Amino acid sequence: MKDFIIYCRQKFANNSIELENIKKLEREYHQHKPIWWYTYECFLYSMLNQALRTMEFDTIIKMGFFIRDLHKDIVKLHSDQFHGHHKSDSFTIYRGQGLTKTDFNQLMKTQGGLLSFNTFLSTSKNQNVSLTFARQSLLNSDLIGVLFVMTINPTLLSTPFASIKNVSYYQTEREILFSMHSVFRIGHIKQIEQDNDRLWQVELKLTSDDDPQRRNLTERIRNEISWLTGWHRLGRFLIMIGHFIKAEDLYKILFEQSDNEAEKAHIMHHLGVIKDGQGDYEMAINFYEKSLEINREILSPDHHFLGSSYDGIGLVYTKKHDYSKALASLEKSLEIFQKTLSPNNFRIAISYGNIGKVYDGMGDYSKALLYHETALEIFRNTLPETHPNMATSYYDIGNVYDKMGELSKAIKSHEKALEIREKILPPEHPFLAGSYNRIGEFYAKMHRYSKGLLFIERAIELGKRSLPANHPDLELYKNNLKLFPNTC
Incomplete structure (x- = not known):
């Protein structure tokens, strides 16, 4: 807490009101519940949710004590209020807010899918109050007013929530507060008023940890990063969903704070993953x-962390078309993994797939296909069908079939990859752009130019939002416009 108080005094040095609130927070923090502080009229609420929404990791790390305490407070209240409830006790709550036109259009496209709130989420039992908030957002011409109508089943194992009426600073409000990362299923979306196309109602249903679409994927991802701790787990997750800039910000902060060589090696490795994703090979x-150099000093020669570094280096050399260096590094990686991991470990499958990419680049397509199919078989035995690695295998196999002249098999594989990616990746993930681009290329080969152009344009649009301006993949998507008559 001490670091946070110092940070706040610097941030609000010219704000006498907030400086008094900081004194009060330092003096009386343990005299009130965390929920009381969250609803108290001061900087805490806005600072916390702004940091969570925009992933300002310097602020989030300094507020870690309060995030932890607030979450625990909600968990305890949830247990006290809803223990012994039955399924028939479902109830409806509301939230009114403004969404940008881009965010609202994306919401419309994902109807039937999942919607996640990264912040602590305030809702109300009062529909009219929430509708007023939605209407107020219309004062900004760039926003769409949305009334979320949320159906809640208290018996579900999900993000904890609780009524905070009796512990809030404002004890007259009928507020239900959710902890971070609540996930809802998007239902019916309708216009509230016929003469106003900027005010909409969106039905949401709280999902449980047993929701099939959530469970298989989240359990697998949780297992893959379970050995990581704290902020490192968040960093790895950000990489997995393609938020490279935010992940880089977090790892740089962690590196500055670290005096542990093993942790520094871990951070260096993941900065390598990030730079690979950004195209800075x-x-x-x-x-x-650098990660490899540190780990060689502190780990055994066959430790699987070294295998991960060799794997990353080999994959980057593949993208640079330096196939001899790529193959040497990837075979070293596979050798280490085979010595230290079980035969069906997903890391071994990833190595097979990466070696397949090398043989693809070298023009040895039969060997490439063999490695990719070996990887896919291991994934099928160990991963849910909607795991991102499954999509990568189908994508890579499709690329090989394309070069072998088997267009129908190539399209089938790429459509399977896209189907998985659209189900489980965030809408801004760069892997989606890669899938759109490849399918667009296939339609161009089939002379179905209008349909192919739509996919290429989607790839370019998404690439501009998710990749650096000089990323080689984005340049490829733009160059592919030449495949279509009358576009250049």
Whole structure:
């Protein structure tokens, strides 16, 4: 808490009101419940949710004590209020807010899918109050007013929530507060008023940890990063969903705070992953080699962390078309993994797939296909059908079939990859752009230009939002416009 108080005094140095609130927080923090502080009229509420919404990791790390205490407070209240409830006790709550036109259009496209709130989520039992908030957002011409109508079943194992009426600073409000990362199923979406196309109602239903679409994927991802702790787990998750800039911000902060060589090696490795994802291949190799150098000093020669570094280096050399270096590094990686991991471990499958990419680049398509199919078989035995690695295998197999001249098999594989990616990846993930681009190329080969152009344009649009302006993949998507008559 001490670091947070110092941070706040610097941030609000010219704000006498908030400086008094900081004194009060330092003096009386343990005299009130965390929920009381969350609803108290001061900087805490806005600072916390702004940091969570925009992933300002310097602020989030400093507020870690309060995030932890607030979550525990909600968990305890939830247990006290809803213990012994039955399924028939479902109830409806409301939330009114403004969404940007881009966010609202994306919401419309994902009807029937899942919607996640990254912040602590305030809702109300009063529909009229919530509708007023939705209407107020219309004062900004760039926003769409949305009334979320949420059906809640208290018996579900899900993000904890609780009525905070009796513990809030404002004890007259009928507020229900959710902890972070609540997930809802998007239902019916309708216009509230016929003469107003900027005011909409969206039905949401709280999902449980047993929701099939959530459970298989989240359990697998949780297992893959379960050995990580705290902020490192968040960093790895951000990489998995394609939020490279935010992940880089977090890892740089963690590196500055670290005095542990093993942790520094871990951070260097993941900065390599990030730079690879951003298309900065020289920096990616640099970070991987720094991680490898540290780990060679502190780990055994066959430790699987070394295998991960060799794997990353090999994958980057593949993208640089330096196939001899790529193959040497990837075979070293596979050798280490085979010595230290079980035969069906997903890391071994990833190595097979990466070696397949090398043989693809070298023009040895039969060997490439063999490695990719071996990877896919391991994934099928160990991963849910909607795991991102399954999509990657189908994508890579489709690429090989394309070069072998088997267009129908190539399209089938890429459509399978896209189907998985659209189900489980965030709408801004760069892997989606890659799938749109490949399918667009296939339609161009089939002379179905209008349909192909739609996919290429989607790839370019998404690439502009999710990749650096100089990323080689984005350049490829733009160049593919030449495949279509009358577009250049």
